[in-house]
Structure formats: C-alpha cells, structure tokens
Amino acid sequence: MVDYVTIWGISSRDISWVFAQLHLNLAAFVIAVPTFALIVEIIGFKTGDERYDNLAKDFARLITISLSLTSILGAIFLFVIIVLYPKFFSYFSQIFGGTMVFYAMLFFGEFIAAYLYYYGWDRLKNKKLLHIFIGFFLNSFGIAIMFVANAWVTFMMMPSGVKETGELYSLWEAINNPGWWPLNVHRLIANLAFGGAIVAAYAASNFLSAENEKEREYYDWMGYVGNFIAVSALIPLPFAGYWFGLEIYKYDQQMGITLMGGVLSWLWILQAIIIGVIFLGINYYLWIGMERIEGAERYRKYVPALLLVMTICFIIWFTPHSLVASLEEARKIGATLHPILSVLGIMTAKNTVVNIMILSTFLSFIIYRRSGKIPITSWARLGNFIFFSIIAVVAGYIIFLGIRGYFVETTVRINYSMYQVLAVLFVFIVCTPLDVAIYRKSNVIGSIKWGHMPPRSQYMLIVIAVSFTWLMGLMGFARSSSRLNWHVYKIMEDTSHSAFVPSLGYAAKIVSLITIIFFIMIGVIFFLTKMLEHRQEEKFKFIKE
Amino acid sequence: MEVKTGEKRTIRIFNPFFISGFLLVFIYLVLKFGIHPPIPSSLIAMYMGIIIFAIILYISSSESIFQEFLHPINLFLTLDRLKVPRTVIGIFIPLILGFWSYQMALPKYEPPAGLRTIHPAPPDEISVKDEKIVLSKANNPFRGDEVEKYKKEGWEIYFSRCMPCHGDNLNGNGHWAKRINPIPINFRDPGTIAMMPESFIFWRVAKGGMGLPDEGAPWDSAMPVWEHDLSAEEIWKVVLFIYEETGFQPKKWQ
Incomplete structure (x- = not known):
C-alpha cells in the first residue's frame, strides 16, 4: 500500500484541510441550530407566546438543507482521506473502526429526527410535548455525533490507549483521551456562539432584502435573538479554551509551548484581533439598537466611556510580546522586546483586559435592557448603588490581580487568571438577578421599535458571522498544527512532503478561501430555505401587540 | 462656536468630523514621537487601524452624530464656492496615493522584518x-x-x-x-x-x-x-x- 497519493499535483493537505474545515463549519451550524430551536420552542410552549414558536420553526427550517449539505461534505472528506492518505486511514480505522460504524448509525438517527422535527411541526402542534421530545432526540444525536468525531481528532493530538508502537490496548482510553472532554465542552459552547452568529446573519440578510415593514420588524427581532445567543455563548468560551489548553500542557509541555509560545504564538495575535472585532461589533450593535428605544438617550452618554475602555483593552490584548520590527527599528529599540510594550505582551495583561472587555459588554447589555424603563421599586436607588459598586469592586479586583501578576511567580499567576474569571462570573450571577429585581416594577417610557434599524447595524451582524467563521478556521489550523509533523502525535509520523507547518500567511489565505466558500454555501442554504418558506401571517402577530 | 460658510449653511468647529480628524492626528503623533524607544511602524499601523475602526463605530452608532459627521463632507462636495479647493483635493489625493504606492514598490536594501519566536518549543x-x-x-x-x-x-x-x-x-x-x-x-x-x-x-x-x-x-x-x-x-x-x-x-x- 502506498503511503500518500497526490491528485493533479494539488497538495493533499490543502484539499483535506478545505473539506475538513467546511464540513466542520456546517456541522457546527447543524448542531447549534437545533439546540436553540428547541430552547426557543420550549420558551414559546411555557409562555404561550406564539412568536417564539414561529421563530423556533424558522430556525428549524434551516436544519434540513444544512444537514444534507453537511453529510455530503462529510462523505467527500471521507473519500479524500481514504484516497489521499490510505496508510493513515488504514491505521485509524484499525483503532476507531467500531466507532465509525456507530457514527454512521447516529447520523441515520439524526436525519430521521431532523425531518420528523421540522415536518412534524404543524402536525404535532397540539402534541407539543411529543414534538419537544423529538427535538430533544435530534439534539442528542447531533451532540453524540460531535463527541465521536471529537474523540478522533483529540486522539490524533493526545493519543491514549495505544502502545508506543501504535497498537491499541484500550479503545475506551483512546476515546477518553485527555483532550476529549475539554474539546467536547469547548466545541459545544463554540457551536452555539457560531450558530447564533450565522442565524443573526441570516436574519440580517433577510432584513436587508425585506419588502415590507412587517418583515423588517420580524427579522430585526430574529437578528437580535441570534446575536444574543452568540454573545451569551461567547462569554464563557474562553474558559473552556483555557481548560483545553491546560490539558494540552499537561499531556505534552512541548506541544503546549509550540501552540502558545512557539511557532504558532503569532496566531494568537490574529485571534485577539478577530475576537476584538467581534466584541466591538456586538457592543456596536447594542448601542445602535438603543436608537430604536425611546428613553435610551439617557444612557447615550456612557457609550464613549465604554468604547474607550474596550478600545484600550483591545489594543493591549493584541500587543505582541515580541515585535515585528525592521532592522533599523530594532536597533532603535535596542532589543527584540520593547521595554514598555513587551510588558503588555504577557498573559497577565491579556487575561486582565479580556475580563474587562467582558464586563464592559455586560454593561452595554444592561444599559440596553434599561433603555426604555424607569424603575419604581422603592429600593431602586439602593439597588443601583449596590449593582454598580459590585461592578466597580470586581473591575478593581481584576486590575489589581493583573498588576500583581507581574510580581508573583508563575504558579501563583496562573491561579490569578482563574480568580479573575470567577470574579466576572460572580458579577453575572449576582448582578443579573439584581437588575431584574430592580426593574421588576418599572414605568415603560419607550418600547422597542423593531425594524427601525439602519442597514449598517445588519452589516455588522454579517461582519460578526464572518469573523466567527474565520476564527473557527484559524483555531482549527492551530489545533491541527500543534501536532507538527505527526498524523498521530509521536505515534504515526507524517512523512509526506507536506509534513511542515505552513506559514501563518499561507494559513490565512486558506482560511479566507474556506470562509468565502462557506458563505457561498450558506447563501445557497438561505436561498433554498427562503424558497421553501410559506410564511404565515400569524408569524407577525407579536408586532401588533 | 460656528463658522459661516454662506448660503445659510454652517459647520460647528466641534463637529465630529473635525474632532475625529484631530484625535487621529494627535494619537498618531503620540505613538510616533511620544514613546521611547520608538514603536515599530507595523504596530503603529495596527494601533491606528483599531482606533479608526473604534471612531467609525462611535460615529455611526448614533444617527444624529453620523449625520453631523457627514455634514462638512456634504457641504464640501456640494458648495459652489468650494469648487477650487474641491478640485485641488480631488487631484491631490490620487497623487498622494500614487506616491505612496511608488514608495511601497521601490526596492529596499533593508532585510524584511521577520517573525522571530523568542521562546520556541524546546526538544524533548x-x-x-x-x-x-x-x-x-x-x-x-x-x-x-x-x-x-x-x-x-x-x-x-x-x-x-x-x-x-x-x-x-x-x-x-x-x-x-x-x-x-x-x-x-x-x-x-x-x-x-x-x-x-x-x-x-x-x-x-x-x-x-x-x-x-x-x-x-x-x-x-x-x-x-x-x-x-x-x-x-x-x-x-x-x-x-x-x-x-x-x-x-x-x-x-x-
């Protein structure tokens, strides 16, 4: 058996890279959408508010076509691996052959559940619990499929359950390798963020092409919900990422350094820029959304301060530790590390500003929520004082730990990042219910005028979705490249002529190509979905209320 | 404070267009000359990119500020009495861009800036x-x-x-x-x-x-x-x- 096959002189790695990432992007979308379709459906069922049911059905409408396209891409990807990497696939099927059969059965189950879920929507209108039950099964199948695939990719990074020669001695250990659960959790949350952003982009494109006011109102609301889901999932995502990174370091320190401090370290600067754009974009969408709420003018004065804080945090976040400098510039600096800027380049500064950015985004949400209301609760002033005192104290605590992080040993500093995260979570847990309680009794001075958004707000939703997609591609490259010249890390070496880590510039081009192809596909899905759409007047009922 | 431009059209000195322009120039000068040792141009370009992005976000996040920002641009493009400066600027901008592109395309004798990993992964x-x-x-x-x-x-x-x-x-x-x-x-x-x-x-x-x-x-x-x-x-x-x-x-x- 030959080890590698090349077709038409095209790099086998690039072909498999493109198909793997495209499949992954669509799969993430297909796993995420049923999750929030089900959540929104349950909200609609519990509250009896039909607009949620209609929205959930709109989400579900996207599933069937996406699922077909995902499975076609998955099949192409499988053929690509079998044809181009025969020796690797032979070894891999010896290890995971059983799980591959299980994987195919799960896919079969997901297809049945997906079609039952969408096409049974109207028929099971009076048997909502049964329909929700089908939705639960659909989600279970989707998540199980992802877990199986995660076991394969994390085994390639952190092989377990095999001898040094590569022979399998425990399938369970191979599946339950150190990276499996962190990646399961990380991808589950990331899928929600990504799916929310894509749904928001779908709503934005429909908003921009809306033919009447009612459509604009509906898609404005849908975009808001999609964006809200994306933000809610984005905020805990870094914590799952830390866990995954920690497991990589624990498994193999060398791989951890390669990923975070070595050849791939510059990739994190790009990541910081993209996430910074996402954060600023999300806040921008909220600030611009306040324009459609009467009474929001009262909070407008806080926007410059929030933007200033976020911009400073953003700049600190992407300031690299070592600089790209010309020879002349390097001579002027006198070293590769700039004495002032290198201080901003290390993790204690980064962790601090990320947490402050999350807190600022939380504050943007709070002022958005409060825009059209005036609390009449007797203890509102005291409540507000406590509310903002908590945020101020926590922000001070995060900055204090960030500064102190420079003066303590590394093992202590690593714990600080956890304290900072916990402090932010504390704000969410305490301040969110406090805000709800303060505004439980309130005078509504202005309702949200859905549909009254300028087109630029919708373009921002599309920018956010594109940024998420590009980011996923970049992180996929990081994860795969951390294996360096190994198919299965330190078990099965990549001996092909592509066994090197491509440059960041080349990776950026491939990731951009994938992003473009993905959005063309998404465009086709949106177009086909729209063709299938038989809109009912009831969908717009909520607007009259 | 207001400047009369005739035809009952006025521009406030504290218009967002002028403020943002002033801010950009000020921040650039601080980054370029206010920090020692100097910051590499690659990083200044990144910083300025983010600052321009943030300013655009702020201006366009409110319709009234956005319209106010566009006001001097609209006046500049439409007022008859500004025809001469408009023509000068119209010629000047492509010339600047052309000169800049020429400078970028010129061969350089300095080695290109490289991404050097300070802490590479050690061998096993x-x-x-x-x-x-x-x-x-x-x-x-x-x-x-x-x-x-x-x-x-x-x-x-x-x-x-x-x-x-x-x-x-x-x-x-x-x-x-x-x-x-x-x-x-x-x-x-x-x-x-x-x-x-x-x-x-x-x-x-x-x-x-x-x-x-x-x-x-x-x-x-x-x-x-x-x-x-x-x-x-x-x-x-x-x-x-x-x-x-x-x-x-x-x-x-x-």
Missing part, C-alpha cells in the same frame, strides 16, 4: 557532553539546602562568561551588548526567564543561538554554544544564579 531531550537530559523532567540539581553556596559558584561563572553581554546588573546591558543585534536578553524583564522553566534556560545556555530551531532564527542570535566550554553542572549553577539574583521563580512544568 538534549545531549550535553554525552549525557542525555529529558528537558520536561530535568530539575536543577543544585536547588536544595546549599543554594547560597551554588549561587556563589554560579555568580563566578556568570561574571567570567555571561556578564560582558548580559551585564553586571543582569539587564542585558553589558558592554558588548550594543554591538550585538538583537541585543542580549534582559533577565530582569518579567517576560523572559520568569516565563520559563529552568531546564528551558539550561537548554538555551547549553546549545546557544545555533541550537535554536528554525522558528527561533538561529542565524539571528549571537549566544555562544556554552556546552563546549562549560560542564552541565556549571550551566545548572549559572541558571540557578540568574534566577536567585533576579528573584524570579522558574516556571514549573505542568
């Missing part, structure tokens, strides 16, 4: 004087009850071998430092040895610049290969001295 194991050392498991053998004694021995080695480049204050400012590019590392910077385990530093001292992997640009380091002159014990002692003298705790392998 290294061999020093035929002794195999697994870096992820190696600990400094001189950390124990007699740290002060070994620190003193490390001090002697440091001052005979390392001081000319890394300086008597360990801040990378030795008397040869200015003749080396890039200059020797500053051990007192919290972003250097404090971020690394001791065995990483051992590896760097033993194998020197030539022992760096490609990502660390071995052709771009003047660090000698000290295993030719020092024993493994002597290298461990000098590593001990550097940490003890700076007060940094080595990072532990996780």
Whole structure:
C-alpha cells in the first residue's frame, strides 16, 4: 500500500484541510441550530407566546438543507482521506473502526429526527410535548455525533490507549483521551456562539432584502435573538479554551509551548484581533439598537466611556510580546522586546483586559435592557448603588490581580487568571438577578421599535458571522498544527512532503478561501430555505401587540 | 462656536468630523514621537487601524452624530464656492496615493522584518557532553539546602562568561551588548526567564543561538554554544544564579 497519493499535483493537505474545515463549519451550524430551536420552542410552549414558536420553526427550517449539505461534505472528506492518505486511514480505522460504524448509525438517527422535527411541526402542534421530545432526540444525536468525531481528532493530538508502537490496548482510553472532554465542552459552547452568529446573519440578510415593514420588524427581532445567543455563548468560551489548553500542557509541555509560545504564538495575535472585532461589533450593535428605544438617550452618554475602555483593552490584548520590527527599528529599540510594550505582551495583561472587555459588554447589555424603563421599586436607588459598586469592586479586583501578576511567580499567576474569571462570573450571577429585581416594577417610557434599524447595524451582524467563521478556521489550523509533523502525535509520523507547518500567511489565505466558500454555501442554504418558506401571517402577530 | 460658510449653511468647529480628524492626528503623533524607544511602524499601523475602526463605530452608532459627521463632507462636495479647493483635493489625493504606492514598490536594501519566536518549543531531550537530559523532567540539581553556596559558584561563572553581554546588573546591558543585534536578553524583564522553566534556560545556555530551531532564527542570535566550554553542572549553577539574583521563580512544568 502506498503511503500518500497526490491528485493533479494539488497538495493533499490543502484539499483535506478545505473539506475538513467546511464540513466542520456546517456541522457546527447543524448542531447549534437545533439546540436553540428547541430552547426557543420550549420558551414559546411555557409562555404561550406564539412568536417564539414561529421563530423556533424558522430556525428549524434551516436544519434540513444544512444537514444534507453537511453529510455530503462529510462523505467527500471521507473519500479524500481514504484516497489521499490510505496508510493513515488504514491505521485509524484499525483503532476507531467500531466507532465509525456507530457514527454512521447516529447520523441515520439524526436525519430521521431532523425531518420528523421540522415536518412534524404543524402536525404535532397540539402534541407539543411529543414534538419537544423529538427535538430533544435530534439534539442528542447531533451532540453524540460531535463527541465521536471529537474523540478522533483529540486522539490524533493526545493519543491514549495505544502502545508506543501504535497498537491499541484500550479503545475506551483512546476515546477518553485527555483532550476529549475539554474539546467536547469547548466545541459545544463554540457551536452555539457560531450558530447564533450565522442565524443573526441570516436574519440580517433577510432584513436587508425585506419588502415590507412587517418583515423588517420580524427579522430585526430574529437578528437580535441570534446575536444574543452568540454573545451569551461567547462569554464563557474562553474558559473552556483555557481548560483545553491546560490539558494540552499537561499531556505534552512541548506541544503546549509550540501552540502558545512557539511557532504558532503569532496566531494568537490574529485571534485577539478577530475576537476584538467581534466584541466591538456586538457592543456596536447594542448601542445602535438603543436608537430604536425611546428613553435610551439617557444612557447615550456612557457609550464613549465604554468604547474607550474596550478600545484600550483591545489594543493591549493584541500587543505582541515580541515585535515585528525592521532592522533599523530594532536597533532603535535596542532589543527584540520593547521595554514598555513587551510588558503588555504577557498573559497577565491579556487575561486582565479580556475580563474587562467582558464586563464592559455586560454593561452595554444592561444599559440596553434599561433603555426604555424607569424603575419604581422603592429600593431602586439602593439597588443601583449596590449593582454598580459590585461592578466597580470586581473591575478593581481584576486590575489589581493583573498588576500583581507581574510580581508573583508563575504558579501563583496562573491561579490569578482563574480568580479573575470567577470574579466576572460572580458579577453575572449576582448582578443579573439584581437588575431584574430592580426593574421588576418599572414605568415603560419607550418600547422597542423593531425594524427601525439602519442597514449598517445588519452589516455588522454579517461582519460578526464572518469573523466567527474565520476564527473557527484559524483555531482549527492551530489545533491541527500543534501536532507538527505527526498524523498521530509521536505515534504515526507524517512523512509526506507536506509534513511542515505552513506559514501563518499561507494559513490565512486558506482560511479566507474556506470562509468565502462557506458563505457561498450558506447563501445557497438561505436561498433554498427562503424558497421553501410559506410564511404565515400569524408569524407577525407579536408586532401588533 | 460656528463658522459661516454662506448660503445659510454652517459647520460647528466641534463637529465630529473635525474632532475625529484631530484625535487621529494627535494619537498618531503620540505613538510616533511620544514613546521611547520608538514603536515599530507595523504596530503603529495596527494601533491606528483599531482606533479608526473604534471612531467609525462611535460615529455611526448614533444617527444624529453620523449625520453631523457627514455634514462638512456634504457641504464640501456640494458648495459652489468650494469648487477650487474641491478640485485641488480631488487631484491631490490620487497623487498622494500614487506616491505612496511608488514608495511601497521601490526596492529596499533593508532585510524584511521577520517573525522571530523568542521562546520556541524546546526538544524533548538534549545531549550535553554525552549525557542525555529529558528537558520536561530535568530539575536543577543544585536547588536544595546549599543554594547560597551554588549561587556563589554560579555568580563566578556568570561574571567570567555571561556578564560582558548580559551585564553586571543582569539587564542585558553589558558592554558588548550594543554591538550585538538583537541585543542580549534582559533577565530582569518579567517576560523572559520568569516565563520559563529552568531546564528551558539550561537548554538555551547549553546549545546557544545555533541550537535554536528554525522558528527561533538561529542565524539571528549571537549566544555562544556554552556546552563546549562549560560542564552541565556549571550551566545548572549559572541558571540557578540568574534566577536567585533576579528573584524570579522558574516556571514549573505542568
């Protein structure tokens, strides 16, 4: 058996890279959408508010076509691996052959559940619990499929359950390798963020092409919900990422350094820029959304301060530790590390500003929520004082730990990042219910005028979705490249002529190509979905209320 | 304060268009000339990109500010009396862009700026004087009850071998430092040895610049290969001295 096959002189790695990432992007979308379709459906069922049911059905409408396209891409990807990497696939099927059969059965189950879920929507209108039950099964199948695939990719990074020669001695250990659960959790949350952003982009494109006011109102609301889901999932995502990174370091320190401090370290600067754009974009969408709420003018004065804080945090976040400098510039600096800027380049500064950015985004949400209301609760002033005192104290605590992080040993500093995260979570847990309680009794001075958004707000939703997609591609490259010249890390070496880590510039081009192809596909899905759409007047009922 | 432009059209001096323009110029000047040593142009470009993005977001996040921002542009493009300056600007902008493109396309004799990884991933194991050392498991053998004694021995080695480049204050400012590019590392910077385990530093001292992997640009380091002159014990002692003298705790392998 030959080890590698090349077709038409095209790099086998690039072909498999493109198909793997495209499949992954669509799969993430297909796993995420049923999750929030089900959540929104349950909200609609519990509250009896039909607009949620209609929205959930709109989400579900996207599933069937996406699922077909995902499975076609998955099949192409499988053929690509079998044809181009025969020796690797032979070894891999010896290890995971059983799980591959299980994987195919799960896919079969997901297809049945997906079609039952969408096409049974109207028929099971009076048997909502049964329909929700089908939705639960659909989600279970989707998540199980992802877990199986995660076991394969994390085994390639952190092989377990095999001898040094590569022979399998425990399938369970191979599946339950150190990276499996962190990646399961990380991808589950990331899928929600990504799916929310894509749904928001779908709503934005429909908003921009809306033919009447009612459509604009509906898609404005849908975009808001999609964006809200994306933000809610984005905020805990870094914590799952830390866990995954920690497991990589624990498994193999060398791989951890390669990923975070070595050849791939510059990739994190790009990541910081993209996430910074996402954060600023999300806040921008909220600030611009306040324009459609009467009474929001009262909070407008806080926007410059929030933007200033976020911009400073953003700049600190992407300031690299070592600089790209010309020879002349390097001579002027006198070293590769700039004495002032290198201080901003290390993790204690980064962790601090990320947490402050999350807190600022939380504050943007709070002022958005409060825009059209005036609390009449007797203890509102005291409540507000406590509310903002908590945020101020926590922000001070995060900055204090960030500064102190420079003066303590590394093992202590690593714990600080956890304290900072916990402090932010504390704000969410305490301040969110406090805000709800303060505004439980309130005078509504202005309702949200859905549909009254300028087109630029919708373009921002599309920018956010594109940024998420590009980011996923970049992180996929990081994860795969951390294996360096190994198919299965330190078990099965990549001996092909592509066994090197491509440059960041080349990776950026491939990731951009994938992003473009993905959005063309998404465009086709949106177009086909729209063709299938038989809109009912009831969908717009909520607007009259 | 308002400036009359005739035809009952006025522009406020504190118009967002002028404020943002002033802000951009001010921030650029601060970044370019206000920080020493100077910031590389690649980073200034990134900073300015983000600041322009943030300003655009702020201006367009409110319809009234957005319209106010557009107002001077609209007036400039439509007022008859501004026809001459409009024509001048219309010619000037493409000329500037053309000149800029020409400058960018000109061949340069300076080597291109490169991405050098300061802390590349070390190999699994290294061999020093035929002794195999697994870096992820190696600990400094001189950390124990007699740290002060070994620190003193490390001090002697440091001052005979390392001081000319890394300086008597360990801040990378030795008397040869200015003749080396890039200059020797500053051990007192919290972003250097404090971020690394001791065995990483051992590896760097033993194998020197030539022992760096490609990502660390071995052709771009003047660090000698000290295993030719020092024993493994002597290298461990000098590593001990550097940490003890700076007060940094080595990072532990996780």
